[in-house]
Amino acid sequence: MKYLDEFSDPDLAKRLVDQIHAVTTRPWAMMEVCGGQTHSIIRHGIDQLLPDGVEMIHGPGCPVCVTPLEIIDRALAIAARPGVIFCSFGDMLRVPGSSQDLFSVKSAGGDVRVVYSPLDALKLARDNPDKEVVFFGIGFETTAPANAMTVHQARRLGVRNFSLLVSHVLVPPAIAAIMESPTCRVQAFLAAGHVCSVMGTAEYPPLAQRYQVPIVVTGFEPLDILEGVRRTILQLEQGRHELENAYPRAVRDEGNIPAMEMLRDVFEVTDRTWRGIGMIPSSGWQLSEKYAEFDAERRFDVTGIRTAESALCRSGEVLQGLIKPHECPAFGKECTPRNPLGATMVSSEGACAAYFTYRRLELVDAK
Template identity: 75%
Template sequence: MKYLEEFQNPDLAGGLLADIRATVTRPWALMEVCGGQTHTIIRHGIDQLLPPEVELIHGPGCPVCVTPLEMIDRALEIAARPEVIFCSFGDMLRVPGSSRDLFRVRGEGGDVRVIYSPLDALRIAEDNPHREVVFFGIGFETTAPPNAMAVYQARKRGIRNFSMLVSHVRVPPAVEAIMNSPQCRVQGFLAAGHVCSVMGTDEYPALAERHRVPIVVTGFEPLDILEGIRRAVRQLERGEHTVDNAYGRAVRPEGNPAARAMLQDVFEVTDRAWRGIGVIPDSGWRLSPRYRDHDAEHRFDVARITTREPAQCRSGEVLQGLLKPHQCEAFGTTCNPRTPLGATMVSSEGACAAYYLYRRLGTPDASREASPVG
């Protein structure tokens, strides 16, 4: 299949690996920011194919995983109201809140519906004018534009019974927070290509310069990941720290101007809590005052709900790259996809889920023997 199989070619992967091996002379730690990249790395064993000097650290790039517990609890309270039709993408339904999840709310009679586009929620609102339709808008710069479009359309078309519970987050402030952590070991970043396809790359040069780290915009297929690593290692070995776009087939420096304009119209930047990490300044979006009528947090007065993270789940450390999933005591025992303790075990992009899916039967760091890419 074009654009998929051609980026999984084992011969080309072998060439990139040989180049990385020939270039590296000392240990380097790179962070892949996106959960999709983490799954590609673990699924194809890319971390085990790399020379031992190159360590991959998994970053906080899973949108479901970083949605804070208190936001899940707010969603649960809204979804349980009899007048509400609560719409969400499917992977949020099993994310545990303090005492239950959206599946449980649905089992208890709540009208919780899985949708595939935020515009589906708008249609449901038009079809049910006497109900309140709430869409759970989560995620990074990638999902924010279509969600912004839904709110824009609701206001334009006068669909007053539609609102959105907003928990959007932004990548660059998270990178900044990681680099400012005293425990940080990251020396270079593989930036998420799909985020940059929306936002462009203009937020990254200052970050790269301030923290003296190479930032390579990277795609999601095995060859994309290897090329991103190759370019990052080459910069590190040369003592360079620039922004390099290795995902040119999707990313332009200016990003997607129409999407950025929509984001700027509908949202405004705000401080945002990240699950297991805490509040990161300017790391999120909320609806701008012009769209406040469509803000579910205000409409249902749930901003008062605050929650403490459970101590037994160490996903905050996983999301900051301080702990590998299999190093958590609960991994694969009390915490598994059927009885998850944290969102990183639930989400299709979660690091704990990736290790459970592809690594639980082996010892994750035991072998660096080559396994086929592709």
């Protein structure tokens, strides 16, 4: 296939759905790791096309959603300081902290700006030498190379008024944490194709073997996901637990070698707290000592900020696949995209936002 619309072809989709029904003999529960996959599944009703008993569990694959509340509050504290230009991608501006969000800081006079690349923030730092420019670097392995390159460039160019607030997380340790949870119901994973396009697939076969679960790398279009589901169920039915790459047009086993070299130079692995889940050992990146002078947490001394989640918000259980979004009592009531309690409702990749956008009326009609 050459064109994107071909990956939504209804005839091909029906053939894949028929094949999935033909090979399924019992209930199975699989988790899609990526929030982009979650939105595609809900938007196109893919989960409703699957055989009875085949459940899609929505995992913690939304980078905005898993950014811990304490990091949000640290961002708010930095952004409110005079002389700071705080830069972020747009989806972080409405994520609620303990008492406000970045839009609130901006409306109160803070210099908060939406950028489309971390290099935009670096340019702002060069153009405004009298200001401290901070970029909010969040996300999985997908967004980390661009942030690493920007810090590398800042050091090479001698731009000392630029810093990075880092909250990068890693997928493989999260899979391990999910499988080791006493409440785990996951029997297989659809791995995120864009993460594997950067990091390759080498970390996944050991996970598949250790936890006896199939892991299928897939993309984000309807046919990508259906093919991933078909391969996953085939493995489950046959008692296999292997890594398969169902996204070869974007993913090579070796990954993006220059990107990985840049990541190893700029970052080092650290323990990381995930919003709604808690601390997962060795599940994140922080700036290495070589680049420590560009660490915004150190520069602005905000590491002591600690926070507590809203008692009403059950996004942590959503992120762990323990409940569906609409099973939270606050869903669509106290918690909406306009007034979100948690990041899973505000993020463009959040499971709660997906259900609110594409399933809310169905859920109301079903009551």
